[in-house]
Amino acid sequence: MDKIIIEGGNTRLQGEVTIEGAKNAVLPLLAATILPTQGKTILRNVPILSDVFTMNNVVRGLDIKVDFNEDQNEVVVDASGDILDIAPYEYVSKMRASIVVLGPILARNGHAKVSMPGGCTIGSRPIDLHLKGLESMGAKITQFGGDITATADKLKGAHIYMDFPSVGATQNLMMAATLAEGTTVIENAAREPEIVDLATLLNKMGARVRGAGTETLTITGVDQLHGTEHDVVQDRIEAGTFMVAAAMTSGDVLIKDAVWEHNRPLILKLKEMGVEVTEEERGIRVKSDTAKLKPVTVKTLPHPGFPTDMQAQFTALMAVVNGESTMIETVFENRFQHLEEMRRMGLHSEILRDTAMIHGGNDLQGAPVMSTDLRASAALILTGMVANGTTVVGKLTHLDRGYYKFHEKLANLGASIKRVSEA
Ligand code: UD1
Numbered sequence: 397m398d399k400i401i402i403e404g405g406n407t408r409l410q411g412e413v414t415i416e417g418a419k420n421a422v423l424p425l426l427a428a429t430i431l432p433t434q435g436k437t438i439l440r441n442v443p444i445l446s447d448v449f450t451m452n453n454v455v456r457g458l459d460i461k462v463d464f465n466e467d468q469n470e471v472v473v474d475a476s477g478d479i480l481d482i483a484p485y486e487y488v489s490k491m492r493a494s495i496v497v498l499g500p501i502l503a504r505n506g507h508a509k510v511s512m513p514g515g516c517t518i519g520s521r522p523i524d525l526h527l528k529g530l531e532s533m534g535a536k537i538t539q540f541g542g543d544i545t546a547t548a549d550k551l552k553g554a555h556i557y558m559d560f561p562s563v564g565a566t567q568n569l570m571m572a573a574t575l576a577e578g579t580t581v582i583e584n585a586a587r588e589p590e591i592v593d594l595a596t597l598l599n600k601m602g603a604r605v606r607g608a609g610t611e612t613l614t615i616t617g618v619d620q621l622h623g624t625e626h627d628v629v630q631d632r633i634e635a636g637t638f639m640v641a642a643a644m645t646s647g648d649v650l651i652k653d654a655v656w657e658h659n660r661p662l663i664l665k666l667k668e669m670g671v672e673v674t675e676e677e678r679g680i681r682v683k684s685d686t687a688k689l690k691p692v693t694v695k696t697l698p699h700p701g702f703p704t705d706m707q708a709q710f711t712a713l714m715a716v717v718n719g720e721s722t723m724i725e726t727v728f729e730n731r732f733q734h735l736e737e738m739r740r741m742g743l744h745s746e747i748l749r750d751t752a753m754i755h756g757g758n759d760l761q762g763a764p765v766m767s768t769d770l771r772a773s774a775a776l777i778l779t780g781m782v783a784n785g786t787t788v789v790g791k792l793t794h795l796d797r798g799y800y801k802f803h804e805k806l807a808n809l810g811a812s813i814k815r816v817s818e819a
Contacts, residue, residue: 635654
């Protein structure tokens with residue numbers, strides 16, 4: 397098992413950092429490559445992450461040819477032949493996001509059998525909205541032996557209202573609707589930049605998706621889709637993580653090619669705290685002096701609200717700001733586990749249901765800590781940079797799901813950090 401070791405206390409990040417393509421965009425994009433019956437789909441700017449390898453295997457498991465050229469960050473998919481319709485537990489249990497293959501397999505084959513995703517440490521993650529939406533498009537859904545089976549000779553366009561703007565459900569239903577008969581309207585749809593990226597790819601494949609990025613999506617079904625080429629959007633959460641890293645170390649960092657609009661909710665909160673955030677030709681510059689920062693209240697919400705995927709990292713920043721900050725987590729019900737680990741480093745915080753009070757500005761000390769989920773692992777590493785002494789972060793499998801060479805990028809900016817393998 398690998399570990400990350402950080403010598404913290406005096407870190408001041410400076411320089412430039414490059415951001416990868418977005419994990420949360422590329423996973424549904426790979427699911428979409430199942431749809432075309434003609435030609436190859438080429439995805440570029442694909443990040444080298446364990447979740448991408450898992451999704452490639454899910455698609456390969458359908459008897460589809462997937463080539464990942466890691467040197468070029470390029471995936472080429474040829475789904476033009478007959479495909480299978482089963483996504484097995486082996487992969488779905490590794491990564492919940494694989495549930496987004498259900499809509500495309502069903503739309504393409506009229507039948508799909510996908511393993512139910514299991515539990516998740518950050519909270520209960522039901523898939524009722526995915527299933528309800530497919531049912532309203534005429535799919536017959538049954539659950540048995542841990543699998544979901546969906547059948548529909550031909551999906552039919554439907555008017556779907558989502559009780560919550562679920563990202564995964566919006567993606568699943570949008571993909572299913574591309575090949576349905578007639579028009580599908582999805583109301584209260586998710587509006588994340590990754591939804592817009594998926595709609596862009598689908599339209600390049602010949603689909604007719606309108607309204608991506610707004611709360612109403614209209615999808616007019618077509619008979620078939622074809623291969624195309626597409627560059628994956630930049631990872632706003634990786635970019636945001638480096639913005640926070642710069643802010644909490646009194647740093648001065650240019651996050652190259654980061655997209656201002658995608659990180660707007662985070663940027664506005666950083667500015668409210670007193671962090672200098674400016675848009676430059678080559679990206680976004682973040683400069684700060686932690687002694688001058690003020691505490692803030694943040695509430696996570698679906699986009700364009702503050703992203704839950706930045707919550708853990710932002711609490712690490714709150715920890716170095718003098719005074720009491722408040723973090724309210726409304727998207728997932730159990731996403732404060734990193735605060736328990738940070739308590740081992742001397743952080744004072746109280747959690748009451750969905751609200752965490754962070755008493756920032758106290759001295760933090762390095763300690764051995766365990767990643768509890770993907771974004772928590774980044775938050776613990778960031779905290780290690782400002783804690784006095786040595787921090788050892790274990791369970792890096794979480795980190796590798798979503799960050800490419802995180803420790804190297806931080807080291808290049810001046811952090812004293814290394815990754816070691818342990819037998
Ligand atoms: C995606 C992101 C994840 C991010 C999350 C919220 C990917 C691969 N993952 O996850 O990083 O944290 O969006 O921005 O893109 N819900 C239901 N029923 C459903 C579906 C969801 O009740 O059928 C609830 C969930 O329990 C959760 C909330 O909706 O409380 C948000 O989930 P959702 O937007 O679906 O997140 P994911 O797509 O799983």
